[in-house]
Amino acid sequence: MDFIIDKQSLDELNLTGKFRQGSVYQLFNRVRTRGGEQLLDVLFKKPLIEPGAINERTAVFRFFREARLDFPFDTQQVSIMREYIDAGNQQGMLATLGAVLTRKLLSVLTHDDRFKLLIQGLQATIMTMKRCYAFAETLSASAGPFRERALEITRILAHPQLRELLEVDIYHAMSIRETARFDHLVRNRLNPELQEMLRFISECDVNMAVAEVANLRGFTFARALPAVANMLDAKDLRHPCLEAAVGNDLRLEAGSNVVFLTGANMAGKSTWMKSIGIGMYLAHIGFPVAAAEMTFSVREGIFSSINVADNISLGYSHFYAEVVRVKDAADATATGRHLLLMFDELFKGTNVKDAYDGTLAVTEAFAEYRNCLFIVSTHIIEVGEALKGYSNIQFTYMPTVMEGMMPKYTYKLEKGITEDRQGMMIIRNEGILELIRSRRQENTHIK
Structure with missing residues (x-):
């Protein structure tokens, strides 16, 4: 059974609306990433009616409020990574190698930007993975209610091929074959795992934003x-x-x-x-x-x-x-x-x-x-x-x-x-009756 609230009640209480002046949503919208904003939208539109589920969520927010953690991710890199892995494909390794080689040649011959964007996406993904792994390890070491979620992400990033990516130096030039292999891993073979990592980042974004509002507002x-x-x-x-x-x-x-x-x-x-x-x-x-x-x-x-x-x-x-x-x-x-x-x-x-x-x-x-x-x-x-x-x-x-x-x-x-019963007193204080009488006298004089 869903929680029911109609549009009139939402509007009267001014609950939702990213661009609505003074809305409650606007008060909590301190998220830093697009994924965080999308998750905030979902949470605001889906009130819970199970006491256990509500108390579990508040426990997570309370943990982040008390921890006072800094958001460890570069929002621009997260955005680049999201665009990069969202453009996943179903190509095999050989097809991916051919596509990467073609882009490299076009970048030299015609100044085509697609190879440059591929490298930027891969670099942003690797850097975000590194930061996510370090942050998840920190959260895993705590006894808080978010520990199991953090452990889940550390297990995902412990996958041997993702571990290999974590060891890559993004400032070191990669060969075409390495680039194609990593591109295939990120956008094809291990794409679901990295999408899950992005969801974790969005959750952390919302948790920190809500915790920040709680602290600032008491x-x-x-x-x-x-x-x-x-x-x-x-x-x-x-x-x-x-x-x-x-x-x-x-x-x-x-x-x-x-x-x-x-x-x-x-x-x-x-x-x-x-x-x-x-x-x-x-x-x-x-x-x-x-x-x-x-x-x-x-x-x-x-x-x-x-x-x-x-x-x-x-x-x-x-x-x-x-x-x-x-x-x-x-x-x-x-x-x-x-x-x-x-x-x-x-x-x-x-x-x-x-x-x-x-x-x-x-x-x-x-x-x-x-x-x-x-x-x-x-x-x-x-x-x-x-x-x-x-x-x-x-x-x-x-x-x-x-x-x-x-x-x-x-x-x-x-x-x-x-x-x-101060209604008439307020009317008298505002001089309304005197104003009406004076206007009537002016109109009588003009006639």
Whole structure:
């Protein structure tokens, strides 16, 4: 069974996208090689749902974070090697010798570059092999979780013919016959073994990039539990992409699996919900999370409704788009999957009375699903009073602190339901009413 998350949730949490400003992917994209970037893409798109697999991956990342290793490879040589061995062929030794000889002659007679590129590819391969063997030996000597993988690579490079390549002095001119024999080994006979070595280099690249981010940002690694535990316990959880982000604690469990979040606009409700969703997603790919510590039971998917927009092409109003989104969430929940569901300011596209009734009804309905974790935010605080009879709903809010006539936001979560009602005060502070009146007087005077 695969982890489910749709495009809207991915976009709302800004998880993926190499060129998307402020994306979580962009935060971790410190890889140095093309293979590393390809592997990073795969990891980001394939969250795990087995606790053992998640904890094994986090153990590897933790090992690299603590080891603080330097990337030992020349990225340009790795790139040249990849292009060289990817152009493998199925020729026999005699055909390879003929092709190399032809390229050599053409390079002398017509200044053809193909023989030069062949030599450069072979040299880059040999040098990368040397560095990989030395690095794999270093990792093999440790007792870390990456030791078996490193031993696998040292065994591959211990192949007699690859060992012969490791002994080659790349600065010493090779004969045509030697060049052809090594070219045949690298691009034909032992090509699968060298492709595996490149995969190892890509893995090291990603492991070091992720470890670097964890160290620079002070991130930690979450511990995964089976889905039936149905809990999320995080300390100082914060948004990973915001500098000086404010962290908060969160605990959800079977008997308290619903968070009803209130607070004024701009108090930080949406950012807090995004922090939770991002943290849960990163935990499922085994990446470090922006928290002091975190333990979670695996989810089978994440479903969010934070920035729902109208859909003109389908004729959807904003309100109807919200309704469709809630229906999709209900369908996903009804499957019995263990999900994390987050709804920010439900039904803000309709009148206050309908928004109240809808928010109350939807929260009551989702609260019945004890196998899911559910977070709903609203500034219609009266809904909270109507929900106080539910034992599995916990009430939290983002406070507003008044400094004179100006509201300030702490972004620190507190228990209970907010009593903040500063909307009209903000409107007055901005001078909106006076502006409207003055414009009306100007228009009256002109007439």
